[in-house]
Amino acid sequence: MPITDKSIELTSKDSHKLGAYVVHPEKNKKGNIVIIQEIFGITEHIEAVCKQYANQGYSVIAPALYDRFEKNIVLDYSQIEEGKSFKEKLEINDAMKDINAAILFNDGPTAIIGYCYGGMLTHIAASELESVCAVSYYGGFIAEKYLDKKPQCPIMYHFGEQDFAIPMTSVDLIKQHYPEAIIHSYKGAGHGFNCEMRNDYHKLSANLAFERTLNFLNNQMEDS
Numbered sequence: 001m002p003i004t005d006k007s008i009e010l011t012s013k014d015s016h017k018l019g020a021y022v023v024h025p026e027k028n029k030k031g032n033i034v035i036i037q038e039i040f041g042i043t044e045h046i047e048a049v050c051k052q053y054a055n056q057g058y059s060v061i062a063p064a065l066y067d068r069f070e071k072n073i074v075l076d077y078s079q080i081e082e083g084k085s086f087k088e089k090l091e092i093n094d095a096m097k098d099i100n101a102a103i104l105f106n107d108g109p110t111a112i113i114g115y116c117y118g119g120m121l122t123h124i125a126a127s128e129l130e131s132v133c134a135v136s137y138y139g140g141f142i143a144e145k146y147l148d149k150k151p152q153c154p155i156m157y158h159f160g161e162q163d164f165a166i167p168m169t170s171v172d173l174i175k176q177h178y179p180e181a182i183i184h185s186y187k188g189a190g191h192g193f194n195c196e197m198r199n200d201y202h203k204l205s206a207n208l209a210f211e212r213t214l215n216f217l218n219n220q221m222e223d224s
Contacts, residue, residue, distance in 0.1 A: 003054040005047070010063060010105060012097040018067035020102060021047055023054040031132070031221040032110040034102045035062040036118030036125070038195075039083030041074040045195045049115070056214060063102040065095050077198050087117050095121055100129050109224040111217055114139065116192060119157075126151035133220035135213050138163060138191055143170035147177050156182040156216050158209045160189030160202070184212060 005023040012018065021042050033053050037046050042064050050060040066073040066086050075083050099121065103110050109132040114122030119139025126134035127149035134155045136142070143166075155178070159171045168185065175183050186193060186209065190200035194209060 003051060005051065005054075008061075008105075010098070010101040012094075012101045014094075014097055016068065016094070016097070018098050018101070019064040019071065020105070021050060021062045021064070022105075023047075023050045023060045025054050025057050025059065028057045029059055029108075030057040030218065031059075031224070032103075032106040032108055033058045033060045033217070034099060034110060034112045034131075035060055036099060036112065036114030036121050037062060037065060038116035038118055038192075039075075039087045040077060040079070041066055041083075041086075043074055043077075043197065045197045046115075048196075049113075049194075052210070053113075053214075058217075059106050061102045061105055063098050065090060065098050068094055068098070077195075083117075092121075092124060096125060096128055099125050103129060103131060109221055111135070111220065113137070113213065115194060116140065120146065123151065123155070123157075124149055126153055126155050132224045133216065135216065137194055137209070138166060140165050143173040143177075147173065151178065151181070154180075154182075154216075154220055156213065157184070158194075158213075159183070159185045160191060160193045160200070160205065161185050161187050162190040162200075165191045182216065184209065 112134040115137045119136040122136040186205035189202040189205035192198040192200045193202040194206045
């Protein structure tokens with residue numbers, strides 16, 4: 001399916017202006033998706049993920065959350081410490097404002113999907129913002145810091161069983177705390193298993209997670 005992509009500017013509730021990467025399908029639109037970045041910014045991988053879902057008939061937008069400090073911050077996947085420093089610098093409330101600006105950009109039902117740092121933010125956004133459903137990929141610190149959050153929409157989580165940052169004990173806590181959630185774990189997968197630009201990329205798990213996510217999205221959009 002042909003798609004069109006471009007960069008746009010959003011305005012958050014507090015009048016902050018931020019960039020966003022947008023991809024629209026040419027026809028047969030099923031709904032909208034907000035993609036939430038990793039600690040590395042709007043990388044080529046995040047753009048590829050946006051196109052992946054646009055190819056399935058969704059309008060997709062990825063807000064540039066680091067625009068709060070500086071425009072066009074995109075890090076290499078080796079720049080982990082720098083990415084962590086940006087993540088720590090960004091206030092959660094500000095991130096929620098910017099994610100909400102992306103949700104409000106398109107008319108119609110909207111889902112949220114986030115990866116790594118974005119997976120954590122997705123968990124929070126599902127509790128505080130209005131969306132049809134949410135999907136969190138290997139979101140860190142959910143069990144340690146954010147079990148007080150209560151997702152207000154159907155939510156799916158993906159975790160790698162070999163994840164150095166998220167032990168399966170944390171995943172078990174999430175399962176216990178959110179019995180309504182759909183939680184998948186992947187035997188051969190580590191942290192960042194969905195990203196072909198990372199050492200932990202695990203194609204088998206990435207493909208299965210995408211298939212599960214797409215079915216989940218399609219079903220929730222049909223019911224909305």
